[in-house]
């Protein structure tokens with residue numbers, strides 16, 4: 001049966017798992033690259049398949065406007081459109097409430113957007129979000145939720161949390177293809193543990209196929225961030241995948257895996273590549289800097305992606321931030337880096353050496369052993385002590 005999640009090995013809260021999805025089994029923990037408008041910026045489906053990427057993320061708001069539902073239905077969904085044979089997760093369009101807040105009004109009925117592609121207003125109801133996501137055809141759909149900025153306080157947070165529960169019910173009811181496409185509930189409640197607990201209890205009772213921890217990565221203190229992640233991961237059912245939305249910094253990913261999160265997405269890997277930065281096993285490198293001009297070494301000696309196999313740091317220095325190929329080559333590497341990082345965690349969990357892997361990883365990012373306090377505090381709760 002599809003949409004079952006089986007946990008393999010575990011270390012305290014961290015686990016390796018397999019999520020049975022229609023297009024291929026999804027091995028977790030996993031990083032999911034973002035393909036905003038049916039295409040990864042500068043990276044093709046073939047290149048992603050070469051990296052053995054098992055799932056990508058599509059953006060419902062953009063796909064719903066262009067190419068639009070009618071075209072998506074006519075061509076048989078976004079898998080066909082972008083020639084991608086593996087899994088796709090689509091967001092609800094709700095994230096635009098935060099990022100385009102000036103253009104959005106929120107009512108019980110739904111969200112009113114002003115189209116950025118011209119034309120009039122667009123009302124996005126929970127039912128609309130699912131109808132568009134059904135047309136897109138992603139294996140995992142996200143419920144439409146009422147998003148408030150993470151630092152919001154007062155009655156608005158509570159209102160948005162309860163509304164998100166009501167909208168989850170409307171989304172579940174609206175799904176026309178429950179055998180091919182499942183829906184994840186999104187836990188809301190900003191930084192208030194009591195509201196998070198209420199949301200968790202209500203949404204777990206709905207028995208979704210998976211759950212996302214929403215509303216974080218919006219500029220909150222790291223100390224607040226990890227505590228909410230830990231609280232949610234601890235309460236969510238063990239036999240369902242847990243997805244932390246918008247988390248993409250390597251250190252954050254490793255901490256969240258230790259706390260029990262299975263899935264991640266972020267535009268950071270590609271965005272930072274366009275600015276000439278590479279994520280590597282020795283930290284972040286700014287390739288446009290002059291000290292790479294005569295460096296004939298591989299970009300990341302620990303990486304075997306097509307970029308690292310073929311090009312030197314000296315060549316990447318020439319094209320980084322200047323040429324389209326520079327963004328493509330660095331995007332391919334950065335995606336490969338995050339895919340490999342989550343794979344390394346998976347392997348370490350399975351081989352019963354996850355704490356050592358985390359210790360070595362943190363040491364490579366902080367060779368002076370001056371670890372951020374929040375990292376030490378978070379890892380201490382799952383019995384991982386860093387090397388001093």
Ligand SMILES: [Zn+2]
Pocket residue numbers: 299300303304305306307308309332333334336337
């Ligand atoms: Zn590489």
